[in-house]
Amino acid sequence: MTVFLASPSGDQQLPFGVFFPVFFIGLWLFISFVISRIGGWNSLASSYRAQQPFFGTILRFQAASFRFGTNYNGCLNFGANTEGLHLAPMVIFRAFHAPLFMPWSEVTARPVKMWGIFNFIELHFQRAPNVPVRIKPALAGKLTEASVGRFSVAASVPAGI
Secondary structure, eight states, rough: OEEEOOOOOOEEEEHHHHHHHHHHHHHHHHHHHHHHHSSSSSHHHHHOOOOOOOSSSEEEEEEEOOOGOEEEEEEEEEEEOOOOOEEEOOOOGTTTTOOOOEEEGEEEEEEETTTTTTEEEEEETTTTTEEEEEOHHHHHHHHHHHTTTTSSOOOOOOOOO
16 A cells, blocks of 8 residues: 655645655754754864864764753764864764864863762863763773873862752
8 A cells, every 4th residue: 555645736646655754854854953053062063173084092882961951872972082082973963963073172071960869071162161061980081091191080079960
């Protein structure tokens, strides 16, 4: 059985098999656009868009949360070398999410506690101070190791959020 959708003129029919992929791709792009704006990826990209390929340690399938509860669960690639932090989503999630590169001199990190029980490391970036990025302490440790000590977490008391 073939499902048809009526065209606006009413004289031709458009098969659902043609309509659905177009609709799905459009919805995917719209959601990616909205998430990049709300979460702050777009703000980071305006200052920290990667200008060249990244060479260093890449940690795949990582998670992070950005501002306003925007979460990227298991779809981010974090990279670190002695120069800075690389951040890029997996290719399928890359629409409106350009790869980023932040020099270590512009990255600060501090421990935070969310809801009084969950420990995270909150990253802040000099040229986009309104976009916090929260990562797990284990990932922060791997970034410290890959950066050969250029990245470290400030030893401050966790703050409540």
